[in-house]
Amino acid sequence: MKFFHESHGCSLAVDIVARELGIPLEIVWVDMQRKLLPDGTDLYAINPKGQVPSLQLPDGQFLSEGLAIMQYLVDQCPDSDLASTARGADKYRVLEWMSFIGSDLHKGGFMPLFKKATPPDYRPIALQHIAGRLEWLDRHLADRDYLMGDRFTIADAHCYAIVIWTKRHAIDVTPWPRLEAYMARVAARPSVRAAVEAQLIQEALEAKARAA
Amino acid sequence: MKLYLTPHACSLAVDIVARELAVALALEWVDVRAKKLRDGSDYYGVNPKGQVPTLQLDDGEFLTEGPVIVQYLADGQPGNALLPPAGTMARYRVLEWLNFVGTELHKGFTPLFRPTTPQEYREIARQNLATRFKWLDGELAAQPYLTGAAFTVADAYCYTILMWSKLHDIDLAPWPNLAAYVARVAARPSVQAAEEAERQAKAA
Numbered sequence: 001m002k003f004f005h006e007s008h009g010c011s012l013a014v015d016i017v018a019r020e021l022g023i024p025l026e027i028v029w030v031d032m033q034r035k036l037l038p039d040g041t042d043l044y045a046i047n048p049k050g051q052v053p054s055l056q057l058p059d060g061q062f063l064s065e066g067l068a069i070m071q072y073l074v075d076q077c078p079d080s081d082l083a084s085t086a087r088g089a090d091k092y093r094v095l096e097w098m099s100f101i102g103s104d105l106h107k108g109g110f111m112p113l114f115k116k117a118t119p120p121d122y123r124p125i126a127l128q129h130i131a132g133r134l135e136w137l138d139r140h141l142a143d144r145d146y147l148m149g150d151r152f153t154i155a156d157a158h159c160y161a162i163v164i165w166t167k168r169h170a171i172d173v174t175p176w177p178r179l180e181a182y183m184a185r186v187a188a189r190p191s192v193r194a195a196v197e198a199q200l201i202q203e204a205l206e207a208k209a210r211a212a
Numbered sequence: 213m214k215l216y217l218t219p220h221a222c223s224l225a226v227d228i229v230a231r232e233l234a235v236a237l238a239l240e241w242v243d244v245r246a247k248k249l250r251d252g253s254d255y256y257g258v259n260p261k262g263q264v265p266t267l268q269l270d271d272g273e274f275l276t277e278g279p280v281i282v283q284y285l286a287d288g289q290p291g292n293a294l295l296p297p298a299g300t301m302a303r304y305r306v307l308e309w310l311n312f313v314g315t316e317l318h319k320g321f322t323p324l325f326r327p328t329t330p331q332e333y334r335e336i337a338r339q340n341l342a343t344r345f346k347w348l349d350g351e352l353a354a355q356p357y358l359t360g361a362a363f364t365v366a367d368a369y370c371y372t373i374l375m376w377s378k379l380h381d382i383d384l385a386p387w388p389n390l391a392a393y394v395a396r397v398a399a400r401p402s403v404q405a406a407e408e409a410e411r412q413a414k415a416a
Contacts (some may be wrong), residue, residue, distance in 0.1 A: 092280055
């Protein structure tokens with residue numbers, strides 16, 4: 001399946017989940033600044049919302065929205081560890097975390113920091129909201145290794161992809177030591193190392209192409 | 213089951229879905245700004261995030277996040293018309309829409325609700341919403357509901373958020389399919405009943 005991905009963004013979560021499940025995806029790196037696919041065609045042609053991630057399914061249809069894509073991927077591996085939490089009795093708790101991460105941490109949290117159009121006087125407000133969310137996460141992680149307890153779930157893949165944006169925006173996470181430990185714990189997983197490395201390689205290629 | 217909700221909040225979507233499913237919920241109205249229940253007790257004791265909606269389940273546990281609560285309610289009614297079964301392509305399409313509404317529309321309004329948002333950013337927020345509305349308008353040109361012919365939980369949520377355009381003086385007339393969609397959903401008995409419940413709660 002073709003996976004439309006970018007070198008920075010939350011689509012990292014989908015790549016982590018696919019690697020955890022052992023589902024091979026053909027990564028198509030999208031230039032999100034110009035909204036172009038590698039062959040020069042317009043991203044809007046495959047996703048009218050102009051966003052990644054997007055997954056092209058075996059029948060040719062495109063599925064968008066990280067949460068829907070991650071659900072689709074775990075459903076392909078019903079016997080996997082990830083599926084047992086994403087499809088079982090805990091399913092609504094996993095979804096509850098992902099809803100919070102997507103709306104309050106990503107869109108309601110970090111998004112203004114990414115937009116060039118955000119006026120400078122809004123940035124401190126945005127940072128305050130993010131800090132509140134990160135503190136919330138830190139408290140939750142006081143007595144557990146992962147969001148759902150002792151098992152890594154798709155919610156952790158999603159959460160990690162967002163909280164590492166603290167690095168990009170020079171947000172010091174040392175006030176939240178449990179969160180910091182969580183980030184290191186997740187980062188050590190082979191799937192996460194591989195997904196992050198793939199993004200770093202792509203980012204370096206893009207930087208080189210821009211400099212040329 | 214008990215639903216904690218506030219008039220004009222996204223919790224309306226949950227009440228709409230419950231009424232569509234004919235699932236009886238006890239409604240507990242919350243002052244979400246003061247974080248207090250009607251009896252004066254602290255709402256943070258119910259939801260540490262201080263947000264509505266929250267659903268108290270039969271076993272006493274609390275479930276939060278509107279898009280998740282509506283899935284929980286619908287899945288509790290096998291064979292319902294509002295949410296296709298897990299693992300089907302139709303289900304992924306509803307999840308896709310729920311995620312879009314939650315992240316792009318719902319959170320798109322948030323800066324307009326916050327009193328601390330500077331005017332310059334309010335303009336940006338409005339422009340971002342207009343871009344989303346334009347796209348939605350196109351999607352609704354040839355079908356009555358987001359996923360096609362059937363009203364789903366995604367429509368309950370989308371309608372709820374679109375109604376916030378009224379709170380912020382955003383005229384939907386530039387997007388006629390969107391305006392027609394809002395009117396179409398508003399006419400549903402479940403929606404009328406849920407909105408009447410909000411009016412009565414405000415008057416109380």
